[in-house]
Amino acid sequence: MVSPKTALVTGGAGFIGSHLVDRLIESSYRVVVMDNLKTGRLRRLPPEVNFHHADVSSAAVDEIFIREKPNVVFHLAAQISVRDSIRNPVPDAEANILGTLRLMHAARRHGVEKLVFSSTGGALYGNPDTLPCREDHPIRPLSPYGLGKSVGEMYLELYRQTYRLNYAALRYGNVYGPRQDPQGEAGVIAIFCMAILENKQPRIFGGGEQQRDFVYVKDVVDANILALNDEVVGPYNIGSGVGTSINQIYAMLGKVLRYRKKAVHSPARLGDVHRIILDSTKAGRDMGWQPKTGLAEGLELTAAYFRGALRRTPA
Numbered sequence: 001m002v003s004p005k006t007a008l009v010t011g012g013a014g015f016i017g018s019h020l021v022d023r024l025i026e027s028s029y030r031v032v033v034m035d036n037l038k039t040g041r042l043r044r045l046p047p048e049v050n051f052h053h054a055d056v057s058s059a060a061v062d063e064i065f066i067r068e069k070p071n072v073v074f075h076l077a078a079q080i081s082v083r084d085s086i087r088n089p090v091p092d093a094e095a096n097i098l099g100t101l102r103l104m105h106a107a108r109r110h111g112v113e114k115l116v117f118s119s120t121g122g123a124l125y126g127n128p129d130t131l132p133c134r135e136d137h138p139i140r141p142l143s144p145y146g147l148g149k150s151v152g153e154m155y156l157e158l159y160r161q162t163y164r165l166n167y168a169a170l171r172y173g174n175v176y177g178p179r180q181d182p183q184g185e186a187g188v189i190a191i192f193c194m195a196i197l198e199n200k201q202p203r204i205f206g207g208g209e210q211q212r213d214f215v216y217v218k219d220v221v222d223a224n225i226l227a228l229n230d231e232v233v234g235p236y237n238i239g240s241g242v243g244t245s246i247n248q249i250y251a252m253l254g255k256v257l258r259y260r261k262k263a264v265h266s267p268a269r270l271g272d273v274h275r276i277i278l279d280s281t282k283a284g285r286d287m288g289w290q291p292k293t294g295l296a297e298g299l300e301l302t303a304a305y306f307r308g309a310l311r312r313t314p315a
């Protein structure tokens with residue numbers, strides 16, 4: 001019998017990571033998770049997972065590679081708050097730049113076949129000159145978070161050229177769906193869902209006409225799996241190609257959850273781009289990826305999850 005491949009998922013106890021873990025287990029991988037549980041939750045992980053409570057910027061990384069011998073690595077662990085990256089850029093760089101470097105260094109030394117990096121399409125291009133934005137648009141991040149992801153990508157490219165480490169960097173739009181943290185600063189759909197369900201008035205930063213490219217979490221998981229193909233190398237936008245304003249999201253969720261109150265507006269936030277829409281033609285061409293879940297369906301699924309979550313008691 002052929003022994004199963006081992007996949008290491010950093011940040012596997014997080015929102016996107018835990019959905020990826022579920023898919024990998026369904027696909028018969030042996031799954032190892034490394035997570036410092038900063039925003040991750042152990043209860044999101046199925047019992048089959050080999051869990052290591054460890055930080056990607058610590059020396060534990062090498063020990064985990066020696067012990068677990070992963071064939072492929074999905075690197076999702078990150079400091080994900082744009083605001084925190086502006087307030088505290090040093091810990092952001094430690095996790096997102098040094099952590100990514102430490103991980104790819106271990107991946108190279110231990111002969112990993114593929115490293116799939118969770119990058120960002122929302123925080124990399126700044127306010128783009130052209131929309132939808134392609135991968136070859138200039139990189140002009142407005143925050144240390146965006147800059148750190150871009151440095152991670154540059155290191156990966158250096159490691160590919162120098163050591164032939166095969167990688168794909170997936171530049172996600174605004175990912176949403178079940179399990180997203182409604183207490184976080186990002187994840188506007190989760191935040192609105194929970195506020196509405198708890199009958200608290202949601203807050204919109206700025207006028208609400210700022211546009212984002214929303215992509216459903218299961219579609220992002222598909223992209224991670226497809227990126228394992230040897231021929232899929234370098235950066236790929238992963239978005240819907242459609243810009244949706246925060247005011248539109250508010251109105252759509254209001255319909256789904258039958259909520260009629262007006263939102264409260266607060267001043268716009270530093271580091272937020274005004275409009276971002278991603279062109280994912282390259283992902284379609286090279287890996288056959290396409291978003292399958294439309295926004296209306298994705299919002300229904302997400303709202304249903306949060307309705308259920310309110311009834312469940314967390315483990």
Ligand SMILES: NC(=O)c1ccc[n+]([C@@H]2O[C@H](COP(=O)([O-])OP(=O)(O)OC[C@H]3O[C@@H](n4cnc5c(N)ncnc54)[C@H](O)[C@@H]3O)[C@@H](O)[C@H]2O)c1
Nearest residue numbers: 011013014015016035036037038039040055056077078175
């Ligand atoms: N959610 C989005 O819209 C979005 C958009 C673009 C990119 N991304 C990227 O996708 C990845 C996953 O994001 P998410 O939305 O699931 O966030 P999340 O916060 O739910 O997941 C991140 C996980 O990483 C863990 N973690 C954080 N720092 C760590 C460290 N130093 N060492 C080990 N573990 C650490 C957290 O505990 C958490 O489980 C991140 O790299 C993020 O930058 C997310």
